[in-house]
Ligand SMILES: NC(=O)C1=CN([C@@H]2O[C@H](COP(=O)(O)OP(=O)(O)OC[C@H]3O[C@@H](n4cnc5c(N)ncnc54)[C@H](OP(=O)(O)O)[C@@H]3O)[C@@H](O)[C@H]2O)[C@@H](O)CC1
């Protein structure tokens with residue numbers, strides 16, 4: 001840059017009078033699987049080591065010359081490549097490309113023709129990596145500054161959507177923000193039949209999109225099912241009207257040294273960009289006469305920075321998938337803003353999962369920055385979680401023609417001299433969620449207490465503890481099974497106690513329930529019974545076991561599943577397999593749900609008080625969702641019957657776990673340390689409304 005010329009004059013001298021550059025990038029993410037280990041032929045060196053595997057698999061096997069050719073279609077070229085164990089990061093003449101084994105992220109600015117190259121990208125994945133199916137696709141960009149300069153299909157959003165829709169069926173296109181101001185376009189599609197924990201959007205089956213779940217009859221006993229943690233988060237800070245002082249730093253001044261990589265390093269230091277993530281492996285580049293790009297790698301995450309410093313179209317972007325939380329997001333925004341001194345900026349946080357903080361809270365935590373006034377704050381839920389969408393279909397509508405009992409009749413077998421709260425929590429939660437009728441079958445002294453808490457419950461004092469006179473084991477079992485014609489789902493265990501007669505009765509009741517094909521939820525002392533007699537429940541796919549951490553370990557011991565040599569999170573799949581397709585709900589800091597074939601993970605935020613009885617609420621919730629699943633298959637109301645009966649236990653468990661955590665979160669928010677299980681029961685209605693009512 002000449003000392004005597006203004007930046008505008010430099011631009012005119014170098015580029016000519018009408019030169020402008022389109023800084024805002026097009027961003028494409030193609031996922032061929034949820035994680036590197038879902039990609040065929042992943043080369044994991046040892047199953048047992050904790051250190052990350054080399055991950056030099058999948059898309060990373062494609063040779064550089066192939067990518068070079070591919071990038072010609074995009075109209076950009078490679079300037080430099082860096083890599084680490086997790087990915088290869090390409091610095092491009094027009095932005096960046098990140099290649100993981102299972103996904104590719106391509107971001108290009110100017111008048112590049114990114115989408116034109118997409119069919120070739122799918123061919124490359126198929127030809128060189130045997131990746132014939134795509135699992136998730138995102139395409140997004142901010143509204144262009146100079147749309148008239150773009151080429152097909154980027155001339156307008158409708159053309160881009162049409163282009164993508166032709167490649168993948170049932171994509172969803174969104175516009176977010178002010179149509180007559182800054183706005184964003186987003187197109188996305190993901191696999192239709194997800195076995196996942198949470199929050200990614202879901203569409204119907206596109207030609208290139210498929211899932212990776214195992215059919216039950218193909219279970220490989222040695223291989224644990226894949227655990228899908230879809231946590232993925234991208235933050236973008238897009239800045240315009242950068243200060244002249246800042247802009248001048250991104251011009252090449254021959255007196256200071258070379259441009260290119262050497263110049264990039266100079267800029268990193270001059271601007272403080274190298275301090276954003278001091279631990280990052282940084283690859284930066286100064287263009288001639290101006291402009292700057294950088295890729296940074298931090299473990300399995302990246303960031304990139306691109307700067308268009310011409311004053312007439314000044315623009316800088318910062319993007320990262322390095323996780324932030326609501327505490328640290330302001331720090332990173334402030335740091336970036338301080339470096340670029342923009343006149344205007346926008347922040348986009350794209351999250352597939354709430355993780356350890358509420359997304360609403362995250363958006364609200366993006367505070368006002370000194371010197372700026374906020375014009376807009378938008379929380380946009382792009383699409384419901386796939387499982388949630390299915391669960392919504394299972395919820396019976398409230399119709400005037402329905403009669404008493406059709407929306408669910410739940411029977412809880414539990415409640416002893418010692419424990420009266422547990423069966424009450426379980427049965428009352430079922431009612432609060434929307435079951436019509438709840439019975440409690442318990443020991444006579446417990447019956448008195450429970451009748452006093454809740455006249456809404458029907459309490460049958462049929463159970464007997466050892467030493468009680470007046471009823472034989474057979475009579476007890478017959479009395480309880482007499483309720484079966486009026487029962488949709490049976491819960492066994494809350495407050496049952498470990499009394500021998502109570503456990504023997506429970507055993508007989510479970511056996512009879514199986515003969516009647518009744519869905520079963522087994523918890524607490526019911527699990528103690530199963531731990532000693534796993535054969536009672538083995539191979540009964542209509543059973544759900546809900547162990548806490550201690551009960552889970554005992555069940556694993558009973559089924560001879562050893563922790564040594566197995567990843568902690570793999571155990572649930574193995575236990576589900578060992579029980580022959582019974583659904584296991586492993587409760588804890590996060591909940592894992594598995595039928596031995598798939599694993600759902602639920603880590604939505606819960607409260608911080610661990611009062612006794614929360615597990616009992618969960619059983620009541622699961623049972624009600626199960627009852628609704630039966631009503632769905634009995635065609636109680638009109639629907640498309642798209643959900644198979646075998647999906648119900650996993651979906652019901654998922655629904656109940658998400659709901660339970662939301663109840664505990666909201667009750668804790670109100671009462672803090674004083675919160676009680678009964679306060680959580682009061683949150684069932686509002687929480688259900690929030691999560692599941694349309
Ligand atoms: N209000 C009522 O009426 C309620 C009644 N209930 C009924 O009580 C009955 C017994 O149920 P339970 O859970 O106390 O027995 P069980 O699992 O054998 O635990 C034994 C020991 O294991 C431990 N431990 C347990 N959980 C753990 C964890 N997550 N993480 C770590 N450790 C854990 C813990 O050991 P500690 O902490 O004392 O060392 C505990 O003492 C059953 O009928 C149930 O339905 C409950 O539903 C609550 C509300």
Ligand SMILES: Nc1ncnc2c1ncn2[C@@H]1O[C@H](COP(=O)(O)OP(=O)(O)OP(=O)(O)O)[C@@H](O)[C@H]1O
Pocket residue numbers: 524547548549587588589590591606607610611612613614615616617618657660661
């Ligand atoms: N550390 C945690 N963080 C968040 N939620 C948790 C945590 N631990 C348990 N939970 C939730 O609390 C509920 C009950 O789980 P818990 O492990 O306490 O079962 P439990 O011992 O059978 O309960 P109960 O007291 O009814 O016998 C579950 O929904 C679980 O997800």
